Amino acid sequence: MKDRNAQITLIIVSFFLGLLLVTQFYTQGKIGTASLGQSSADQALIVSGLVEGNAALRKEISVLQSELENYQRTAGQSNLESMVGELNRMRMINGLVEATGPGVEVQISGGITALDLQDLINEVRNAGSEALALNGQRMVARSVIVGSNGDIRLEGTRMSPPYRLQAMGGPDTLEKALNRKGGLVALLQYTYSNTTITVTKRERMVLPLYQGKYEFRYARTTK
Amino acid sequence: MEGKLLWENRRLTLRLENPARSLAVIAASIFLGFLLTAQIQSVRARPPATPEYSRDLSVVTIQRLEDEQKSLKDTIARTRAQIVAQQQAATSGASNLSALRDELERQRMAAGLSAIHGPGIQVTLDDSNKSLPIGDDAASFLIHDYELRDVTNLLWLAGAEALAINEERLVDSTSIYCVGSMIIVNNTRLSPPYEVRAIGNPTVLEDVLRDPATLKKLKSKTKLYGVQFKFSQARDLTLPAYTGGVATKYALP
Numbered sequence: 001m002k003d004r005n006a007q008i009t010l011i012i013v014s015f016f017l018g019l020l021l022v023t024q025f026y027t028q029g030k031i032g033t034a035s036l037g038q039s040s041a042d043q044a045l046i047v048s049g050l051v052e053g054n055a056a057l058r059k060e061i062s063v064l065q066s067e068l069e070n071y072q073r074t075a076g077q078s079n080l081e082s083m084v085g086e087l088n089r090m091r092m093i094n095g096l097v098e099a100t101g102p103g104v105e106v107q108i109s110g111g112i113t114a115l116d117l118q119d120l121i122n123e124v125r126n127a128g129s130e131a132l133a134l135n136g137q138r139m140v141a142r143s144v145i146v147g148s149n150g151d152i153r154l155e156g157t158r159m160s161p162p163y164r165l166q167a168m169g170g171p172d173t174l175e176k177a178l179n180r181k182g183g184l185v186a187l188l189q190y191t192y193s194n195t196t197i198t199v200t201k202r203e204r205m206v207l208p209l210y211q212g213k214y215e216f217r218y219a220r221t222t223k
Numbered sequence: 224m225e226g227k228l229l230w231e232n233r234r235l236t237l238r239l240e241n242p243a244r245s246l247a248v249i250a251a252s253i254f255l256g257f258l259l260t261a262q263i264q265s266v267r268a269r270p271p272a273t274p275e276y277s278r279d280l281s282v283v284t285i286q287r288l289e290d291e292q293k294s295l296k297d298t299i300a301r302t303r304a305q306i307v308a309q310q311q312a313a314t315s316g317a318s319n320l321s322a323l324r325d326e327l328e329r330q331r332m333a334a335g336l337s338a339i340h341g342p343g344i345q346v347t348l349d350d351s352n353k354s355l356p357i358g359d360d361a362a363s364f365l366i367h368d369y370e371l372r373d374v375t376n377l378l379w380l381a382g383a384e385a386l387a388i389n390e391e392r393l394v395d396s397t398s399i400y401c402v403g404s405m406i407i408v409n410n411t412r413l414s415p416p417y418e419v420r421a422i423g424n425p426t427v428l429e430d431v432l433r434d435p436a437t438l439k440k441l442k443s444k445t446k447l448y449g450v451q452f453k454f455s456q457a458r459d460l461t462l463p464a465y466t467g468g469v470a471t472k473y474a475l476p
Contacts, residue, residue, distance in 0.1 A: 010245070014252030042403035043281040046412070049402075050288035053410040057295040060468035064302040071309035079313040083323055090330035092476050093395065093469050101473040122372060126398035130474040141335075141386075141395045142379040168474045207474075214333040218341040219384045219422045221328055222461060 095140045095210030099131040103168040103205050104175050106185070110161050110195035114147035116188055120165065121145070123184040127177035129167035131207050135159050138210040155212055161195075171201035269350055269365055269404050269415065289412065296411075296466035303336060303464070332385075335394035335465035339385055344428040345457045346374060349416035351449035361404075363448045366417060368401040370441050371408075374419055375399070377438065381431040383421040385462050389413050392465040409467050416451070425456035 070082055091097050106120065121139065124132065132139040137154055145154050152159050167174055178185050178199045189197045310327070314320040331337045348371065351364040375386055375393060386393040391408045399408050406413050421428055431437060432454050444450040 010249060011252045014249045015255060017253050039403060040281065042405075043285065045402050046285055046405070046407075047281065047288065049407070049410055050285065050292060054288060054291055054295055056468045057292065057299060060470055061295065061298055061302065063470050064299065064306065068302055068306050068309065071306060071313065079310070080320065080323075083310055083314070083320075083327060087323065087327050087330060088476065089469075090327065090334050090336075092471070092474070093334045094330060095395065096330075097476045099474040099476065101471075101475050103473065118376060119369070119372070122398050122400065125396055126400050128396075130396070130471045132395075141393055141397060142383070144376045144379050146380065168471075170473060214329070216329065216332060216384055218343065218424065219332060219339045219462075220341055221332060222338045222340050 094214065095131065095138050098209050099168055099207045101130070101168045101205065102171050102201075102203050103129065103131075103166060104171055104178065105200045105202055105205070106163075106165040106167070106178065107198050107200065108161060108163040108165070108192075108195060109197075110192065111150040112161070112163065112188065112192055112195065114145045114152045116191075117152065117163065118145045120184060120188065124165065124167045124174070124178065127167070127169070127174050129169045129174060131168040133166045133207040135164055136208060138208050140210050140212070143210075143212070166202075166205050166207060168205060168207060171203070175199050175201050269361075292411065299468075300464060300466045307331075307337075334469065335385070335392040336469070338461065338464045339422065340459055340461045341384075341422040342425050342456075342458055343383070343420065343422040343460050344378070344425055344432070344454055345460060346378075346419040346421070346432065346454040347416050347451065348374065348419065349451035351451065353449040363444065364450065365404060366406075366415060366450060368399050368406050371399050371406065371417060371419070373438055373441065374432075377431055378419070378421045378423075378428060381423070381428055383423040383428060385422045387420045387462040389418055390463050392463055394465045394467075394469075396467070396469075409465070420457075420460045420462055422460060422462060425458075429454065429456050 067082070067086075071079060088097070092099065106124070108117075112120075117134075121132065121134075134145070134154055135157075137157055137159075139154070143155055145152055147153050150160075177183070180186075185197055185199060189195075310324065314324050328337070332339055348366045350366055353364065355361055355364060371388060375388070378386060388399070388408050391397070391411055391413065394409075397409055399406065401407065406417070435442075438452075441450070441452055445452050
């Protein structure tokens, strides 16, 4: 009886020893990767992004609420006016109207791949730009730069350097975000050592309207 | 295996009848434990999405701010829906206003402000399920922001009418970027799996993803590291409305 117990005890202990060994190995792995993205610098970035973002959302809510109250309170002609006003705002958002305002201009003196240029667009959007144009052509969500071997195209238009990317928004905010150390502009400048990339603040820019056509043959509004 | 567990000289000793065989059994048991645990453990290289209880102030702050963000976005969605309802009610009788209402609906759809549905393609991207080998770079086992950009850009070029990743609709101001290993779209943190939904011609959209000339690096990552990339045509997909702010501060008509 004692021998049998000893046997079983031994097997169980060994089993758990194996378990422990594995856990030890994998915990090491986990600790290594758990630090990915949990650095305090990253967390600070996320916190500040959320604080700013939530403030912007609150502003949007107050704009929407006064719009709603407008509809609820009045009727008839003013409803029509409100709807026309909203239509104009929507067309503005969709790039179907010329946009005027301050911002920054990113100038790229030489060749850059379509992929890097598209990544720069993403970076500029992330910095908070409200409207974009590349070499005088307005860009919206579905405007994607393609190309290879130094020849880039944007929605049918062939473009060559130098490139001028105009981004509408707060000039200081945009310039600071784009020129930050370790940002994409810095990385691209390092990669394309023969090319100059500069970010210039502009008090007033006029971006043309978007030339593409919005077509919805498959999408329908859910009622 | 036969042996005795004895307490002698204030020490626990194990006297084995047949040491060689016993040791073999011990080794086998350890190995078995090792194997079983390796199977059960599916090590995710990405840190958990919802922070487990932690005294870390930053983590708690982020959780609170994200809860706030969710609540604010829900309010925006609700208020926008109420405004649309008001407009419907205000123009229901007037046929002369139907053109205005239809155009407004179209523009809202283009701006990403209405929930929409239609045929298209569903793409799923996820981190590898494979256990992270010790010493290997976790980055190869994860889906990155630039891979999501590559997929969505490809779909736009192929004629997608609208796109969404998880609950975030892609609009003009949308950026897809990462902080650490976290992917952020529309200033909102997304967790894997990443579901990219595109409305458009399902065959055309699927063909462009299937084409061996596209997304070469991503496709090779699926083979080498087990990163997950699946897609299929869909008859009717629903894309949520964008719930961020659209009021421009600087751009004026």
